[in-house]
Amino acid sequence: MASKQGLIAPRLPRGFEDRTSADIAATNEMIAKIREVYERYGFDPVETPFFEYTETLGKFLPDADRPNQGVFSLQDDDEAWMSLRYDLTAPLARHFAENFETLPKPYRTYRQGYVFRNEKPGPGRFRQFMQFDADTVGAAGPEADAEMCMMMADTMDALGLAGKYVVRVNNRKVLDGLMSWIGLGGPNGTTPQLDAKRLAVMRVLDKYDRLGVPGVKALLEQGRTDESGDFSPGAGLDWDQVSRILWFLTIRSEDYAVTESSRAAFNPILRLKPDGGGFFESDLLSAFENAYGSDAVFLEGVCEFRAMESMIEAAGYGDGRIRIDPSVVRGLEYYTGPVFEIELTFPVTNDKGQQVVFGSVGGGGRYDGLVSRFRKEPVPATGFSIGVSRLAHALKLTGLLGNEQPTGPVVVCVMDKDQKAGYQKMVAELRAAGIRAEMYLGNPKNVGRQFAYADQRNSPAVIIEGTQEREQGIIQIKDLIAGKQASRAITDNEQWKSERPGQFECRRDELVARISELPAVAAQVKKRG
Template sequence: MTDASSRPEARAPRGFADRRARDLSAERTLIARVSEVYERWGFEPLETPAFEYADALGKFLPDADRPNAGVFALQDDDDQWMALRYDHTAPLARFAAENWQNLPKPFRRYAFGPVWRNEKPGPGRFREFMQCDADTVGSDRPESDAEIVAMACEGLTAAGLGEGQAVLRVADRRLFDGLFDEGGVTDAGQRLTALRAVDKYDRLGWEGVRDLLGAGRLDESGDYTRGAGLDATLICRIEGFLKAEQAGGWTDRIDRLADAGGLGAAGAAALESLERIGAAVRALGAPEGAVAFDPAVVRGLEYYTAAVFEAELLLETTDEKGRPVRFGSIGGGGRYDDLVARFTGERVPATGFSFGVSRLAAALRAAGRAPAEPRGPVVVIVFDDDGMTHGLGCAAEIRRAGIAAEVYLGRAGMKTQMKYADRRASPAAVILGGDEIAQGMATVKDLDAGRAAAAGLADNAAWKAERPGQVTVPRADLVPTLRQIIEEVSRNGAPGG
């Protein structure tokens, strides 16, 4: 044994979380459901490495002024910087550039897996999280944006969100390009700061955004954020622009912006594209109200060039104490026509959407909509070393029948073994005592039936007397008995599940 003073403290790094079966099962279920939608729409799966060269990822995250800012980076033995991917889009651009000659064009792919961001962690904000993306590379048609939007709606429905529980908001970065052009804002950094201010509109409201568009803002914690330094006239125009969302439907909002003018050639092109996206989304059968044009959507990443999308959760959610919780954005994306050109020098149009798997799973759980808790294996219980080989053979027999099973391999008595089976959420326990082994029998305890019956009996003595859900059967009948219990649970659900 090591001295206590020299032992490391058992702790997970800040911003990283351990996840057990409940969370993993929920995420895998979401990924499977959404992947089925993406493949039905003709998108193929692609997996890229967790690490990319830092120059291939680019500096698109906010405040990323050095190779290891915003990302987790290290130097390879040849002194090249590598970094963990911060999303699935930048690796796709590298893959497309590297393999473009051999790919079907347009190239349609989806991907899922963890991403990492070296940002300050906080409540519900992790440095490692799961994302699922779908992208089309090689089409400049607004209809390809519309297809991504409509497919994202279907994917969110497959994930478990019903009518009115999410909305996918659509806009176009070129609307602001037109505003800036007409307002004489030519500095790229100033434009980006202004866009990031607008991106906070849903969280800070107009007053907070106005401050960030101007001199800057002092938040409640005392931290000061420098503003974009726009003049008052342009800030006033942006206010009217953002409030166009209060107009009627998709076409009404476009007409209002067109009538207001002052958007220049870039803004006019954006409005034309948005008209075509709206028509295509309707043709693709997206549910009424599931997609909306919202000029306040700009997205925070720098690489978007035209249409942008953001999925907002409308589902009512609460925390462990029943207090309302707002999840807000659960996904987003847009058009990034310049990303592949970073490698090739030739512009390759691309568009895509990504949703946060971990975030959506947490939201569904907060709304009481999480998938059923994963069930544990059948636990085979033996009482001594002489019975162990019989227990191992019994578990193997059960597994050959396609049922998950394990032998309890600790050194404890009946009570502890039963508690273990309960904590594993096992549907049943198989008890192999000396009498059962000698007689070629097995005692099967239906744990779910036992839990339900125990909850309805007056006291522990009555529970013991009635021995709910327990039966002794010949070994030849063991598997059919277990299968009947598991099928009953599948039909009716586990008590409390």
């Protein structure tokens, strides 16, 4: 869209965002905290590029010779398709397979960076956003999965979210058992109709936390009409199948409220419901076994749950931070065992004051098949991802993430145009002491303008050395923060100017020492290391 006079209208592409210094500071703080936890767990960083060959990402459309619409793609000189990465897992699989001979195994690694998805943006959903992943490649046992869950919990705690999230855990093998139990079992590819139906049911399970029992029931049967009047077709199951699924989904949610021992948190003990109806099994996993325990794949899943449980409890995480939740499904493509998801447990209100369903801010699981696309031998892997942009968005909306502009530089005012060398010397002294500082580079025609500039930069102080000061060998330091506080009591401009709130004088050679004493400067120096 060209504006008048042929000028180009400056427009941000939809789904993308510019980040201010305040945003960057907040994000960096989050990243540093996450990194510290991952490194403490023994993970090392690796970085892969934004672009990969599209076949690496596995996102070619099945019927056409071009990439999926959801990814940003372009063709190289030799017509090979390249795509912007849409997650950090597929590139890791490529990196691992390509460097198989030299990497330590198990390979424990973390990486953080932007990923891109070419799809409709939503609240907290952008087309470019940051993820922070950790993965263990080459470890098949549930210890690795249990560790992922604990590390997610530690990360959320480190971000100051203790008690405000839950890591929900499920297992694909248990879900497969559920499919058998309702007559939709069997390996993939038996018949296309069966695969489609299984897929449809899994998608509905994933919506349980959002739509609840009535919504899930409608979608499993005839279909559902949403708030805008749009209709989604149902999976067409019969009542027997639907009631078994609902039992499976609600088995844990019914008794969140009645669990109090720490052991019960991961694997809740079932009780009779207050009305006397319902459950009699002693715990969730036994309940699963009693319901459809003959299925071999399912039994494997329960074994993995039990192994994870013993480690999670022994390590002290059995206090409710990590919980079994049968409604966790995650992506349909590559997960093969345990799957996890981090959910925020507090309400999120958007800029317009509406309560928004925020959903998951991270998740992952075991993907034993992903590396096999590149190598013949089986390579088990498990990992998870935190949506940094998404989490930051949620925290900002909730006021849990600071949005303050970082402290600006000390501004040395230009009082006499022929003294710029002297002002620059002051700046150099401050910088040598690790203090952010600059000489005012705009039009110095009046001091007020220079102060206003410093104010806008959120500067801690300005330095004033006019002819009078220079002749006496002194300088004026104006503490802008103290001055701002004092200004609240002053309404008269004459008084404001004559009182010079926050201002004091000192000898020229005390510049660095006196500036360093200002609390805002000290805090900044400390923060910058």
